[in-house]
Amino acid sequence: xxxxxxxFEARVLxxxxxxxxxxxxxxxAAYYAYRFVRGAVDGKAAEAFANGRELISLERTLNLFFEPxxxxxxxxxxxxxxxxxxxYVNSHFSITLGALVFIYxxxxxxxxxxxxxxxxxxxxxxxxxxxxxxxPPRFFPEWGFTDSVSEFTGIPQDSVAVNALFNPFAAVPSMxxxxxxxxxxxxxxxxxxxxxxxxxxxxPFLVTFVVVATGNHFWMDAFLGALVxxxxxxxxxxxxxxxxxxxxxxxxxxxxxxx
Numbered sequence: 001x002x003x004x005x006x007x008f009e010a011r012v013l014x015x016x017x018x019x020x021x022x023x024x025x026x027x028x029a030a031y032y033a034y035r036f037v038r039g040a041v042d043g044k045a046a047e048a049f050a051n052g053r054e055l056i057s058l059e060r061t062l063n064l065f066f067e068p069x070x071x072x073x074x075x076x077x078x079x080x081x082x083x084x085x086x087x088y089v090n091s092h093f094s095i096t097l098g099a100l101v102f103i104y105x106x107x108x109x110x111x112x113x114x115x116x117x118x119x120x121x122x123x124x125x126x127x128x129x130x131x132x133x134x135x136p137p138r139f140f141p142e143w144g145f146t147d148s149v150s151e152f153t154g155i156p157q158d159s160v161a162v163n164a165l166f167n168p169f170a171a172v173p174s175m176x177x178x179x180x181x182x183x184x185x186x187x188x189x190x191x192x193x194x195x196x197x198x199x200x201x202x203x204p205f206l207v208t209f210v211v212v213a214t215g216n217h218f219w220m221d222a223f224l225g226a227l228v229x230x231x232x233x234x235x236x237x238x239x240x241x242x243x244x245x246x247x248x249x250x251x252x253x254x255x256x257x258x259x
Contacts, residue, residue, distance in 0.1 A: 034167070049139065071144070084148065084209070089152075100115075110252055113236055113237075117182045121182060124173075124232065132172050134169055136218075172221050173221060175228075180207035
């Protein structure tokens with residue numbers, strides 16, 4: 001029985017149970033760091049709202065304050081705003097987690113590069129949330145914004161249960177967009193079928209539309225999220241991959257080692 005379990009483990013898990021535990025522990029540590037920051041921004045609602053109004057003012061100065069129009073257009077089509085709300089709820093956790101598990105199991109040689117990008121990106125995001133807490137568009141109904149996600153789920157996003165998991169003032173940068181880029185474009189290179197390549201390439205653009213249409217991010221939040229993803233990819237490639245090229249470099253074909 002023990003021998004069969006070991007054979008099953010060898011077939012299913014690229015580097016055994018301990019490596020899985022190591023990866024889960026790293027992401028758990030990042031989550032608890034997020035929770036720590038979540039507590040640090042409590043009591044900064046006034047600052048977060050001031051920063052949100054500052055972004056609106058900047059976008060209006062640039063003549064690029066188009067988020068209310070995007071949400072109004074999407075809300076005019078029930079199926080579209082419901083789909084966007086569903087995507088907002090699921091893309092950040094369910095789809096991200098599923099994609100990471102898929103990469104770990106079937107493209108393990110590239111998993112550690114993507115993991116490193118996530119670690120760098122989440123570190124940068126936590127700094128942003130502490131230094132610049134920002135209220136999302138849905139907190140500014142005077143500009144025509146609504147909370148489409150709450151309307152879709154029937155659960156207010158500012159409820160105690162939801163805020164235990166989400167930082168209501170974590171708008172800058174948009175990690176929905178950062179996560180989508182750090183998964184979508186690598187997967188577009190990793191998967192073989194052309195249709196899936198197209199889907200994963202377009203995935204970050206879809207998520208960008210979703211976060212704006214649901215009133216959860218300004219376009220500038222999305223832009224800064226993309227910038228965080230770009231910086232994280234650069235750090236993972238230029239520094240971390242060079243430090244351990246046999247493990248931390250991105251490669252769709254090489255058999256990687258645990259890290």
